Amino acid sequence: MTSPRPEWLAALAHLAVERTYDAGEAVFRLGAAARHVHFLAEGRVTLSRFGPRGEEVAIHAARAGEFFAEASLHSERYHCTAVVARPALVASIPSDELRALLRRDAEFAMQWLAIVSRQLRQARTRVERLCLKGARERVRHLLLTEGSGAAHRYTLHGSVKDLAVDLGLTHEALYRTLAAMERENLILREEGSLVLVRQPGFPGV
Amino acid sequence: MTSPRPEWLAALAHLAVERTYDAGEAVFRLGAAARHVHFLAEGRVTLSRFGPRGEEVAIHAARAGEFFAEASLHSERYHCTAVVARPALVASIPSDELRALLRRDAEFAMQWLAIVSRQLRQARTRVERLCLKGARERVRHLLLTEGSGAAHRYTLHGSVKDLAVDLGLTHEALYRTLAAMERENLILREEGSLVLVRQPGFPGV
């Protein structure tokens, strides 16, 4: 998802500077001047902020094929820190050149707007999920909203631990919840994906 | 915040249809054809979705002067339900006309993009907040991120109950937390606003 159409990725390609990053490296840090918007070609990057005592809080996990820090197009400084979780190939586009392109090319601007809008919807869906109280409800919500097809199959991107962070749970709680839900025949776990078992009286979304 | 510049609000005015809504009325419902983007001139509107048993989950509370359902510009149907919390005056702009305007006017498109980007950042900040475990941490985070000025003063928009929903807490838990934090001299409550008391050893953000 969010895989950009090639025709206008090409429009950006000659503006971008590519670079590889090792795991643990920072692409940018909170407070730094936001001079680039980034595209993650390969690997994994997590956007996070840090609490007063240094607790890391993940606010977004960029996947290969996604832009990240798009919101920084309109702000002076980065509002979070981007750390590479798995060795990554990142294409960085200078903000001012991207701004110029957006102003010049209305069609491109519409597509860029579509990307940001989708991210907004995803973020709001995640807010909705985090407002649910129980771990089971969050898992159900995840499958209903992110699962593909009528069977609501959700393919794991990374480890279960990563998913736990995404759901705002500890990995222990998630493991237990998944085990319990499978025991009660609410979900199925198979080869890196979760499937929602259709419940009688629960119409799909 | 998010108050649109008059010059281009005017550009939208002649496209919009204004209407008043009573509390409890729905501006649109999940699944309906997304033919309009909305601007809340007065009142309060909450965007929410419903769990399998009808539990309402608030995903956004639009304030006067904000657009809502901007993300629906790029989707066929609404992804949530907008219910009026307080009597509201809503200006609805036909999606296709707005799309045409975005395509025609690059400057307007940039400003629209800025609005959506800001909403994205706000949503991500809220995700970050909801990932914090304790109620106190969430309150602290709220004041640090949404509070204005060096004193981090946060002005309540509506009742404390509303704030509790925003923080993903029950109102009882929030009342208790606020009382405890005030008792411990961590915050001050004064006339509809919360102020963070600067703690030694806690550098501001």
Add this chain to the structure above:
DNA sequence: CGTCGCATTGATATCGCTCAAATCCGGTGG
């Protein structure tokens, strides 16, 4: 003056967090 909703506080139960430990797995080096 009664009613309704917000604000507030108390008592109890539950769920997830924390600490702890065992197993499994892929990779690495001898």
Add this chain to the structure above:
DNA sequence: CCACCGGATTTGAGCGATATCAATGCGACG
């Protein structure tokens, strides 16, 4: 080939924070 290692996975036990249920005061509004 095998021993070892680190990280993911899984399960256990106990505690604490928040949800839940309940009750009261208070102010607005008809």
